[in-house]
Amino acid sequence: KNQVEQSPQSLIILEGKNCTLQCNYTVSPFSNLRWYKQDTGRGPVSLTIMTFSENTKSNGRYTATLDADTKQSSLHITASQLSDSASYICVVISMEYGNKLVFGAGTILRVKS
Amino acid sequence: KAGVTQTPRYLIKTRGQQVTLSCSPISGHRSVSWYQQTPGQGLQFLFEYFSETQRNKGNFPGRFSGRQFSNSRSEMNVSTLELGDSALYLCASSFQGDPRVRNTIYFGEGSWLTVV
Numbered sequence: 001k002n003q004v005e006q007s008p009q010s011l012i013i014l015e016g017k018n019c020t021l022q023c024n025y026t027v028s029p030f031s032n033l034r035w036y037k038q039d040t041g042r043g044p045v046s047l048t049i050m051t052f053s054e055n056t057k058s059n060g061r062y063t064a065t066l067d068a069d070t071k072q073s074s075l076h077i078t079a080s081q082l083s084d085s086a087s088y089i090c091v092v093i094s095m096e097y098g099n100k101l102v103f104g105a106g107t108i109l110r111v112k113s
Numbered sequence: 114k115a116g117v118t119q120t121p122r123y124l125i126k127t128r129g130q131q132v133t134l135s136c137s138p139i140s141g142h143r144s145v146s147w148y149q150q151t152p153g154q155g156l157q158f159l160f161e162y163f164s165e166t167q168r169n170k171g172n173f174p175g176r177f178s179g180r181q182f183s184n185s186r187s188e189m190n191v192s193t194l195e196l197g198d199s200a201l202y203l204c205a206s207s208f209q210g211d212p213r214v215r216n217t218i219y220f221g222e223g224s225w226l227t228v229v
Contacts, residue, residue: 034218043117043203043220044156089156100169101146101218103156 003027004092004104012110017080021107023073023090034091035064035075038106044089047075080111115139117206117221125227131192134224138185138206142219145187147179150201150223159202162187194228201225 162181
């Protein structure tokens, strides 16, 4: 079982709408949790970084939340744009495995006009 | 400043051959890490180098190897290629190299490897 589970696997929304992507993890202990955006055929780009003591972090229209007690994180996208179409990857930095990055499988978001 | 540069961007190899991929990190970054991305397995950590020393290694067979030079540039090598090695290989660099610290990890555009 993957230590970082993301849902939904894929999502289609209309331009201008909001959406929330989920990330549940079992990695423990962990130092920080990151969200990345990956456009098709490109490398991932960092959106947010949260330490275990932070609850929320914003980057423009992207807002990430973290609940370390329930081991859940979410990425909320406000007023979606066509350019938001991409894969969104949740990454947990595991302190158990020598600070390795543990990746979720990603959520594929498609924004339609 | 220039981002993480990976070469080549695309390549096709035959089973049994070997391949070398190159990565130039952002200027001043001393940590370089490598990842394999496939549709079935997602992103998986290969190894990480810091100041020419391998600090961390993922669960990949010994056919996968890497090195880092004194100018922080890195190469990864895959020997005796198998069909399952077809993937996007991503290189990432960071300044401090310790992901416990809130330092951003910057990814390159990747090298697409197809093994036929």
